[in-house]
Amino acid sequence: MAYNRFRLMIIIRLLFLVGTLVLFILLFMETEQYITMALVAAAIVAQFISLIRYLDRSNRQLARFLDSIQHEDYTQTFEKADGDASFQELNAAFKAVMDKIRQTRTEREHQRRYLQTVIQHVGIGLIAFRPDGHVELANNAVRGILRVHHLKNIHTLASFSPELVQTLLQMRSGEKKLVRVQLPEDQLQLALASTVFKQRDQLYTLVTIQDIRMELEEKEMEAWQKLTRVLTHEIMNSVTPIASLTSTVTRMLGENDNVPQDLRLDEETVADIHAALNSIQRRSEGLLHFVETYRSLTRIPRPNFQIFNIHELFDRVERLLMPQLEEKSIPLGVEVVPPNLTLTADPDLMEQVLLNLLLNAAQALDSTADPRIRLSARLDAGGRVNIQVSDNGPGILDEVMEKVFIPFFTTKPSGSGIGLSLSRQIMRLHGGTISVRSRPNEGAIFTLRF
Secondary structure, eight states: OHHHHHHHHHHHHHHHHHHHHHHHHHHHHHOOOHHHHHHHHHHHHHHHHHHHHHHHHHHHHHHHHHHHHHTTOTTOOOOOOOSOHHHHHHHHHHHHHHHHHHHHHHHHHHHHHHHHHHHHHOSSEEEEEOTTOBEEEEOHHHHHHHTOSOOSBGGGGGGTOHHHHHHHHHOOTTOEEEEEEEOSSOEEEEEEEEEEEEETTEEEEEEEEEEOHHHHHHHHHHHHHHHHHHHHHHHHHHHHHHHHHHHHHHHHHHTGGGSOGGGOOOHHHHHHHHHHHHHHHHHHHHHHHHHHHHHGGGOOOOOOOEEEEHHHHHHHHHHHHHHHHHHTTOOEEEEESSTTOEEEEOHHHHHHHHHHHHHHHHHHTTTOSSOOEEEEEEEOTTSOEEEEEEEOSSOOOHHHHTTTTSTTOOSSTTOOSOHHHHHHHHHHHTTOEEEEEEOTTSOEEEEEEO
């Protein structure tokens, strides 16, 4: 509509201009009215200038409109009042287009922000980078997993884990890998899955990163619990009748004097049978006690969460262990930073975990010349409560450190192998973790993270 009106106005102006030119020619050829011819000539010049300005106005508006689109400047307005109806309609058309572009851009920006919010708050780590390692996207989850605040290039993770950097840069589309990262006070089991895509002639690798250590520990603990239930059930079913029969035979031997002379056993035979039955009974009772001990792995009560002061927990543990520590001349250093640090957990279960760790540390210091144990609590960089039990004993060998939390595994002749496994299960029930860091002849540090 605006174009039709504009074309009509051009035609009208041209007709007026042509008519004026014809009039000028007629005056020039038929008359000698120079003043009239001068006025007509002035009118021709005025109409010609007006036509040029009219065309320039439309060209300027169109140029401004196209320039705004080219530079993505959608703040330009085309609402200025104009007496010419054709330009009013042209401005209205430009305004409608600009409004539509602004609306589309706003909707696209909302979608981008929505997607960015989802990516930043999703629980799985996401990282997108170029072949040269330049990072285009790293959400909050991946920065938390990798312990970094800003991540601009994959190569900056070399101090965190050189193996992880190499794995990320070599991953192909659809590939999945596991990477173990050993930190100074923790260990991560990272599951990586990648896909490669192209955008604006640039290749990107998108990798999801998850720390599956807790899930692996959970599955491992469930497997051990199922195995323990089966073993204890079968052993109990086999040993209980043996213990019962042993008691019955012992009671029958006690009635040996009441049987006829020809059926009575001699005293030496009775003594031998008594000795054998006593051995069987002792071993049966010992085996039943052994099985009952391992049943504790499958019968941990649900935590009764309370908010309590960690200093009070440490004081109770210290009073309980003081006789054993004084007997071995082992000083216990206690530190809580800040002193009023609190913890939300089950105090009884936490007391049991600390007693297990401290008793293990005391036993490990039997052959140490200057034994020391330290019990400390503080907040880590992420604001989580960490409790540590450390000693200056002989430490733990690398091949043993991988097995210390496995049920029934122990390096002590009289150990049951369930203390650390029980402690890890209690920490799992609290949503936390327990880890160990050690080197031979440099002691060991057990860390509880909540």
